Amino acid sequence: MLELATTKVHDEERQGEAYAPFGNDPNPYKRKFYIESYGCQMNFSDSEIVASILNKEGFGATRNFEEADLIFLNTCSIREKAEQTVRKRLTEFKKLKRRRPSTLIGVLGCMAERLKSKFLEEEKLVDIVVGPDAYRTLPQLIAEADGGQKAVNVLLSREETYADISPVRLNSNGITAFVSIMRGCNNMCSFCVVPFTRGRERSRDAHSIVRECQELLDNGYKEVTLLGQNVDSYYFVPNGPSPSTGLNVEDGAKAPSRWEGDERAPGSDPITFARLLEMVASISPDLRVRFSTSHPKDITDDVLHTMAKYENICKYIHLPLQSGSTRVLQLMNRSYTREWYTAKVDRIREILPDCGISSDVISGFCTENEEDHKDTLSLMEYVGYDMSYMFFYSERPGTLAERRYQDDVPLEVKKRRLQEIVDLQGKLSHQSNKKDLNKLFKVLIEASSKKTDTDWMGRNSQNKVVVFPKENKDYKPGDYVWVKVTNCTQATLLGELV
Ligand code: SAM
Ligand code: SF4
DSSP: OOOOOOOSSSOGGGTTEEOOOOTTOOOOOSEEEEEEEOSSHHHHHHHHHHHHHHHHTTEEEOSOGGGOSEEEEEEOOSSHHHHHHHHHHHHTTHHHHHHOTTOEEEEEEHHHHHHTTHHHHHOTTOOEEEOTTOGGGHHHHHHHHHTTOOEEEOOOOSSOOOTTOOOOOTTOOSSEEEEEOEEOOOOOOTTOOHHHHHOSOEEOOHHHHHHHHHHHHHTTOOEEEEEOTTGGGOEEOTTSSOSOOOOOOOTTOOOOGGGTTOOOOTTOOOEEHHHHHHHHHTTOTTSEEEEEOOOTTTOOHHHHHHHHHOTTBOSEEEOOOBOSOHHHHHHTTOSOOHHHHHHHHHHHHHHOTTOEEEEEEEESOTTOOHHHHHHHHHHHHHHTOSEEEEEEOOOOTTSHHHHHSOOOSOHHHHHHHHHHHHHHHHHHHHHHHHHTTTOEEEEEEEEEOSSOTTEEEEEOTTOOEEEEEOTTOOOOTTOEEEEEEEEEOSSEEEEEEO
């Protein structure tokens, strides 16, 4: 897959990453599990919830699948290639299963949800199939599989948010963490399999989110990224019939009628995403707050003003475009036009002049012609994205597009257009970085640079990676420092401490 860059939310480098166990976990475990994750950050976060559930059952994590009693793959269905990667990986466990038939192999996440028990027929070595809303039942499923039965639970839920489960943060840098604030999606973009694999949208209890962020800060973390497929439709009603509505309460708009006349305790007003952001940002000015993903149709002025009000809410918005052609956007069921999107970007620039903006772009969606493609390129130029994730369209079984439209753009055309999009984004990223030359940025140090131990790597508020020499000063990961940008590449700002 052609992708230009990696941010923390979609990290190409982490695909197939196995969780490391705690170095100093004092618990004696009776059995060991190995878990490998694919796809978006949501899946990596879910693996942390699974780890927490398994730990409680007496299973300890191992990074070496050869010594594991349980092997889990947390899977992604978003594009065909993601599924092929998982299938290929499964074949690599065949030998081990032959040698040690008692080792259980489980498939978690979106692919499990999509294929359900068909998975067991197609992949004979799989013992357990668990959808994203059924992780609490893992202990029972493991017991069933131990007894020689194949175990499946792919029930989707309208309530499950795992609010009470503290994720076990394995493989973490100890500075930045992801906090899931909602699950599922109600949007039904026609190309997308997520609403089918992750179910209806539901928002997690705001107080459990704040509690988790506070605990992270207490444990030395300095940055949280609030995660959801469509964070701007976050809507939690304390003491109310929980989540989710999928309704977006625009600035000043009336609450949906089902809440009217509700007799709820004071302090039980519905919590919108803007309010949640404020609650998390108020924990401490030392804790940076990010979020992803924003849907262009849903991000409100309220959110933008809240971002402007708090220095510790990072000035960065991931605002996926998908296509610059209104005609294609309509077929994609994205609910906005080219003009709406540009107006939204103008509004962001007006309220937050120094805000970074990134995007997701798809080339070669059904019926896309050269004009549509040019519309995408020109809109990318208009916005001047700092970064984009770029894909060619991959038809997914069961989606609206698969049922309604023909996947009629030839693969070589999709790939050629994608290459043009990638080339343009490369130019835009470089231009954007060049504009930062000689500017000063507050940078949160995350780790030593991958290339040399004598440099630090961190990010500025706009989510750009900044690399600079340590200069024998006494800083450490988790410190905020000011850095002057002296040079740049397409993907990185290079600078020096001031
Ligand atoms: N909820 C987010 C949103 O609305 O932008 C992201 C969801 S998805 C995990 C991430 C990206 O994958 C999408 O924004 C889209 O660009 C891409 N994507 C989803 N389905 C796709 C498909 N069938 N073919 C190619 N790319 C796809
Ligand atoms: Fe998929 Fe659209 Fe929902 Fe994003 S908003 S997860 S692209 S259906």
